[in-house]
Amino acid sequence: MSSDTVNLKGQKILIVDDHVEARSALKSMLDMLHADDVDSATDGREAMDLIMENDYDLVLSDYNLGKGKDGQQVLEEARYTNRLRAVSSFVMITGENAIDRVMGALEYDPDAYITKPYTLSTLRDKLYRLSLVKATLHPVNTAIDKGEIDWAIELSEQVMTEQPRLLLPVSRIMGKLCLRKKRYQDALAVFDRVLESRPASWARLGQAVSLHYLGESEQAFELLRATLDDHPLYVQCHDWLARLLQLRNEPDEAQKELEAAVEISPRAVLRQLELGQLALANEDYPVAQAAFEQAMRLGRFSCYKSSDTYRQFVEVAQKNLSSAATRENRLLCSKAVRALDEMRQEFSGQLSVIFDANVAESKTFTIVADDDKARSSANKAEQVLARMPEPSGSQKLQMTEVYLGTGQARKAADTLDKMRDEGIEDDLQQRFAALEEQLNDINMREVSADLNEEGVKHYEAGRYPEAIAAFDRAVRYKEAGISVMLNAVQAKVSFIEQEALDVAQLKDCYRLLRRIGSVGRQDDRHDRFERLKKRCERLRRSAGI
Amino acid sequence: MKSSPDTHLSTALMSSALAHDIKNQLQAWIGQSAQVLAEVSAADRPKVQALITQTQRIHQTTLQWMALSQLDQVGRYPSDDAWPTATINAVREASTTAYPDVEWQLEVDELSQGYYHEGLVQMALSNLCNNAMQLGASRLTIRVEETADGALQWQCLDNGPGFPQTILAAYSCEGTSFDDTSGEGVTVRALSEREGGSGFGLAFVCAVLAHHGCADSLQLSNHDDGARVVWCLPG
Numbered sequence: 001m002s003s004d005t006v007n008l009k010g011q012k013i014l015i016v017d018d019h020v021e022a023r024s025a026l027k028s029m030l031d032m033l034h035a036d037d038v039d040s041a042t043d044g045r046e047a048m049d050l051i052m053e054n055d056y057d058l059v060l061s062d063y064n065l066g067k068g069k070d071g072q073q074v075l076e077e078a079r080y081t082n083r084l085r086a087v088s089s090f091v092m093i094t095g096e097n098a099i100d101r102v103m104g105a106l107e108y109d110p111d112a113y114i115t116k117p118y119t120l121s122t123l124r125d126k127l128y129r130l131s132l133v134k135a136t137l138h139p140v141n142t143a144i145d146k147g148e149i150d151w152a153i154e155l156s157e158q159v160m161t162e163q164p165r166l167l168l169p170v171s172r173i174m175g176k177l178c179l180r181k182k183r184y185q186d187a188l189a190v191f192d193r194v195l196e197s198r199p200a201s202w203a204r205l206g207q208a209v210s211l212h213y214l215g216e217s218e219q220a221f222e223l224l225r226a227t228l229d230d231h232p233l234y235v236q237c238h239d240w241l242a243r244l245l246q247l248r249n250e251p252d253e254a255q256k257e258l259e260a261a262v263e264i265s266p267r268a269v270l271r272q273l274e275l276g277q278l279a280l281a282n283e284d285y286p287v288a289q290a291a292f293e294q295a296m297r298l299g300r301f302s303c304y305k306s307s308d309t310y311r312q313f314v315e316v317a318q319k320n321l322s323s324a325a326t327r328e329n330r331l332l333c334s335k336a337v338r339a340l341d342e343m344r345q346e347f348s349g350q351l352s353v354i355f356d357a358n359v360a361e362s363k364t365f366t367i368v369a370d371d372d373k374a375r376s377s378a379n380k381a382e383q384v385l386a387r388m389p390e391p392s393g394s395q396k397l398q399m400t401e402v403y404l405g406t407g408q409a410r411k412a413a414d415t416l417d418k419m420r421d422e423g424i425e426d427d428l429q430q431r432f433a434a435l436e437e438q439l440n441d442i443n444m445r446e447v448s449a450d451l452n453e454e455g456v457k458h459y460e461a462g463r464y465p466e467a468i469a470a471f472d473r474a475v476r477y478k479e480a481g482i483s484v485m486l487n488a489v490q491a492k493v494s495f496i497e498q499e500a501l502d503v504a505q506l507k508d509c510y511r512l513l514r515r516i517g518s519v520g521r522q523d524d525r526h527d528r529f530e531r532l533k534k535r536c537e538r539l540r541r542s543a544g545i
Numbered sequence: 546m547k548s549s550p551d552t553h554l555s556t557a558l559m560s561s562a563l564a565h566d567i568k569n570q571l572q573a574w575i576g577q578s579a580q581v582l583a584e585v586s587a588a589d590r591p592k593v594q595a596l597i598t599q600t601q602r603i604h605q606t607t608l609q610w611m612a613l614s615q616l617d618q619v620g621r622y623p624s625d626d627a628w629p630t631a632t633i634n635a636v637r638e639a640s641t642t643a644y645p646d647v648e649w650q651l652e653v654d655e656l657s658q659g660y661y662h663e664g665l666v667q668m669a670l671s672n673l674c675n676n677a678m679q680l681g682a683s684r685l686t687i688r689v690e691e692t693a694d695g696a697l698q699w700q701c702l703d704n705g706p707g708f709p710q711t712i713l714a715a716y717s718c719e720g721t722s723f724d725d726t727s728g729e730g731v732t733v734r735a736l737s738e739r740e741g742g743s744g745f746g747l748a749f750v751c752a753v754l755a756h757h758g759c760a761d762s763l764q765l766s767n768h769d770d771g772a773r774v775v776w777c778l779p780g
Contacts (some may be wrong), residue, residue, distance in 0.1 A: 019569040025576025064565055113625075115603070115664045117571035120579075121638035125631035165658050168626050198660055201623065231623065 006128045015040045016047040016061035016074060017093070022116070026093075027062060029120045029377045033127070044069025045301045049085045058085065058127075062116075063094045068301060070267055076108045085189060086141035093118075109172065109202070133169050140173065153177050153186070168198060175206045184213040201206055201231045208240060214260045217244055231334035235265045242278070251282050259287070262294075267302040269295050276312060285319040292316055295337060307353040310343035314360045323369035336364050352395070355384040359398050366405040378406045393419065402433050408441045448474045452484045457490065464495035468505070475512065482519065486528055487514045495534050501543055509536045561592055564611055571604050582642065598643035605639075605675070609668055609749055616752055622662040624757065624779065629653050629689040629697065632663055635775040636671045644678045659697045660779040661757055669753040670701070672746045677703035682771060696759075697780040700773060705766035712747075750776070 001373050013035055017023040023040055029036055036544040039054065041047035051059070051074075059078065063071040071092050078084035088093035092110035107390050112130045114122060134141070136159060143152035159166060171194045178187035188210035194203040204227045212220035221244050228237045238261035245254035258275040265271065276291035292313035299305040317336040321329055340357045358381035365374035385399050395421055403412035414434055424432050455470035471488035474480055489512050494503040513536065519529040548741045578597045599763035616622065630653050676757055685735050690698050747765075754760045754776055762777035 021573030021576070022569045025572055027581070028576050115573055116568040117608075119575055119635055119638045122631070122635045125634055127627070129628060130633065139731070165656065199624075 006033050006124050006131070008033045008127070009035065011035065011057040013038045014047065014054070014056045014059045014061075016042075016044070016052055016059065016065065016071065018062065018064075022062065026123075027124050032120060033124060033330045043067070044071075044074045046299070047074045048303075049078055051078050052081070053522040056084065057089055058089045058091070060091045060093060060114075069298075070484055072108070072265075073267060073302065075110055077225050079108050085125075086132070086144040087138060089134060091126065091130065117199055117208040117528055133166060136163055136166060137170065137173070140170075144173075144177070149181050153181070153183070161302065167194060172442050174201065175203070179206070179209060179213075180241070182213070184210045188214065201227055201234055204434060205234070205236055205240070208237075212244065219246065220244060233264050235261045235271075238264070239271065239274075240412050242274070246278070251278060255279055255282055255284065255287070264290070266294065267298055268329065269298045269302050269309075273297065273304075273309060273312075276316070280312070280316055285316055289313070289320055293335075305346070307343055307350070307356065310339050310346075311341055311356055311360060314364060318360075318364055318367055321364065321367045329368060333364060333368050337361060340364075351384055352386050354397075355381055355388065355391075355395060358384060359402050360403045360497070363405060371406070375406045375408075378402045378408070382411075394431075396433060397428060397431050404435070404438055404442065409439060409446070412439055413443075437465065441474070448480045448484060452480075452487060455487055459487070459491050459494070464491055464499060466528050474509075482516055482525060482529075484527060485516055486532060488512055489532050489536070492537065493532060496539055497535075503543060506536065506543060506545070549713075565612070567607060570606070574600065574604065576643065594642060601639070601643055605668070605671060609672070612665060613670060613749065613752065616665075616756060622665055622756060624660050624662050627661050627663040627666070629657050629659060629699070630655055632670060632688075633687050634666050635667050636674055638653050639671060640678065646683065647678055648684045650684065650686040652686065654689070657689055657691065657697065658733055658780070665753045667757060669734060669750045670699075672749055674699050674703075676746050677701075677705045677772065680705040682768075692777065695780045696777045698762075698775065698777050700775050702768060702771065702773045704770040705772055707772045708739050713765060713767065732776065737746075750774075754778075 008030060009444060014156050015023060015026050015030070015038060017026065018042075020042075024043070027038060027040065039050050039056075041050055047059075047061065047065075048069070050056075059074075061071040061074050061151055062303075065071060065074075069077075075084075075090050075092065078090065080168070086088060089111045091112045091114060091115060093114045109133070114126050114127055114485045118126075127341045137156075140152050143149070143155055153174060156170050156177070160170045160174070163170070171190050175187050175190040175194075175419070178184070178190060188207060191203045191210060193204035194200055195207065204223060208220040208223040208227070211217070211223065221241070224241050224244070226233060227428055228241075231237070238257045242254040243512035245251070245257060248405060255275070255278050258271065258278060262268075262275055265537060272291045272295035276288045276295060279285070279288035279291060292309060295309045295373075296313050299309050312494035314336045317332055317339075321332055321336075340361045343357045344354050360379060362374045362377035365371075381399060381402055384396060388395070396415055400412045400415045403415065412435070414441065416432070419432065451470050451474035455467045455474060458464070458470060468491045469486070471491050472482065474484050475488050489509045492502075492509050496502055496505055509532075513529075513533060517531065519526045573602065578600070582590070582597065612622075620678040630651070631710060633651055640647070670687075677685060680702035684698075684704045686702040688702070690700075692698050751763060752759055754763055757778055759777050759779070762775070764773075764775040766773045767777075
């Protein structure tokens with residue numbers, strides 16, 4: 001048997017290439033190899049649509065597919081969604097020496113690579129070799145497709161013994177399966193065996209991953225660094241270094257590794273998400289925002305599309321927003337609102353997602369001080385919450401936050417009261433207490449303002465003792481403002497001047513003036529503060545204190 | 546007028562995009578030239594063939610140029626399982642249009658397997674074979690054998706005029722290592738001065754072998770019928 005025997009008749013084949021001539025050249029070559037059932041796709045999205053609808057025996061995809069998904073993402077999604085069985089083949093065609101970017105992938109790696117430009121002979125030979133390997137590994141791949149992983153590992157071991165020439169492809173599968181089954185010692189042995197004869201980078205990565213899980217993280221770390229020295233574009237090494245650095249509690253360094261990975265391979269949704277979350281935790285909001293925005297864009301046509309990505313993007317955008325009327329603020333705000341619109345559209349059947357979007361929208365408008373829109377989004381969130389059969393405690397707390405943000409303290413208090421009656425879950429206790437405190441502060445401010453108003457009325461009517469009583473209650477709250485305290489001082493001074501020299505009231509005046517501290521010259525209340533201080537001083541001297 | 550936001554493009558990215566485009570065009574050219582040759586009349590065939598042969602040289606030189614410009618980049622051309630029969634067949638097929646009458650003899654075990662970068666080795670072998678054919682060789686023999694230490698020894702023999710003495714003398718000196726890839730470029734012992742060629746054919750072969758850590762294995766000699774080139778690659 002030789003490569004001349006390659007016959008693709010009866011095989012269901014998909015070719016993916018954005019370049020029309022390249023696609024047609026490949027189609028002609030496949031015709032010459034007797035292929036009679038060939039579909040073609042011009043981009044990653046179309047490829048995934050076809051993969052979701054058909055069971056392909058062979059997919060030949062260019063790595064660079066222009067805008068949107070690249071070939072590696074098509075492969076990842078096809079395998080991730082179980083739409084491409086292990087017995088099927090995926091051949092990656094690389095046009096710009098991107099082999100180093102994809103052949104390192106440990107989790108989702110293609111069955112073979114072809115470098116452009118290739119001839120019929122190259123294609124035929126590649127498919128011939130691939131068919132030999134696939135035929136030998138058919139029992140292994142069948143076991144994988146059935147989910148019998150331990151059995152697949154055992155069969156791989158047998159193949160390895162019988163066919164030592166298949167060391168690389170079999171070890172790669174076997175190492176991956178051992179990692180999946182958490183058989184780290186076995187995985188390490190597999191990768192070690194490869195490295196005895198072949199300096200394959202993926203085996204070094206596998207070795208590092210196994211060592212890490214076996215508790216030798218330092219050794220794993222050094223190995224990853226050394227692999228990157230030899231193979232700087234090996235993006236998965238950066239990913240793993242980032243994970244190890246996070247475990248070593250070096251989040252800034254971990255972020256640098258992920259940024260390096262994203263620089264090499266910017267189209268991986270999960271990596272962008274990981275970077276966004278890490279940068280958010282590191283309070284590096286510009287990086288987090290850019291990463292979530294990319295994840296959102298890339299995720300649109302991906303199996304990794306998630307409402308969380310939209311929510312996280314808006315959450316970070318909120319950190320970068322303020323109430324200042326700048327162009328940047330306006331642009332960012334409308335970007336966040338557009339993201340939330342898209343979120344509602346994409347997940348229109350899910351009430352909890354719509355609720356999240358409305359909550360996030362209200363908070364965004366609150367930050368940019370657009371109170372009307374914030375209130376309107378809060379109302380929408382309230383309506384959705386009412387339609388939800390069993391809203392979670394967390395959702396009720398979110399609603400409370402929005403009520404407080406939009407000046408609806410009464411509704412916030414009602415929600416918290418109801419929750420308290422129903423019993424609060426342990427993991428929500430802290431959030432609940434924080435909101436309760438926030439509500440108390442708001443209530444106090446409101447009470448303090450009411451008492452101040454009452455004091456002013458008494459004072460204007462010349463009822464100084466009643467005014468003093470009201471102001472005394474108002475200043476008892478720590479939230480009482482400078483004006484309220486000045487009012488209290490003024491009432492006491494007026495009382496002493498016009499009714500009786502009360503030393504206790506005078507001492508109160510000094511206590512309040514000390515509490516105020518100082519009032520800047522630019523402040524409207526500065527002159528009043530100074531005048532009251534002088535009046536107190538005069539009274540103190542008169543009293544001989 | 547609506548303008549799109551500014552986009553920063555690095556020269557490396559633009560260069561990579563151009564390389565991608567060139568390779569796509571070459572891929573299309575392979576298919577189109579095969580189709581034209583299949584459809585052209587016997588009378589027109591020589592003219593078309595000359596045109597395709599010339600374009601094929603541009604094709605090969607472009608690929609070598611692109612490979613050379615990236616050969617210094619660490620990790621750019623990783624090795625993988627590779628099969629000499631596949632490598633040789635690809636070279637043979639690519640030269641069939643220009644040299645349809647050349648006889649190829651392959652002395653290679655179908656299962657023989659190596660560990661090298663197939664694309665680079667293909668280009669190096671193509672260089673050697675095309676040089677021989679341009680110089681009039683009508684028969685090429687490629688032999689691949691496994692050595693005692695597990696490497697693959699390759700031999701390319703032709704029935705052309707053989708190497709000039711200056712080249713042979715340069716490649717017979719011993720005791721110097723040519724596997725130094727620490728700096729940019731590659732150490733070569735002599736350059737060809739043949740008319741019509743760049744003179745870098747052997748230099749390219751040296752660069753590819755150095756990339757695989759095998760530059761010292763290159764031996765040139767003349768045998769009864771023509772030239773012999775021997776080199777090793779990881780098995």
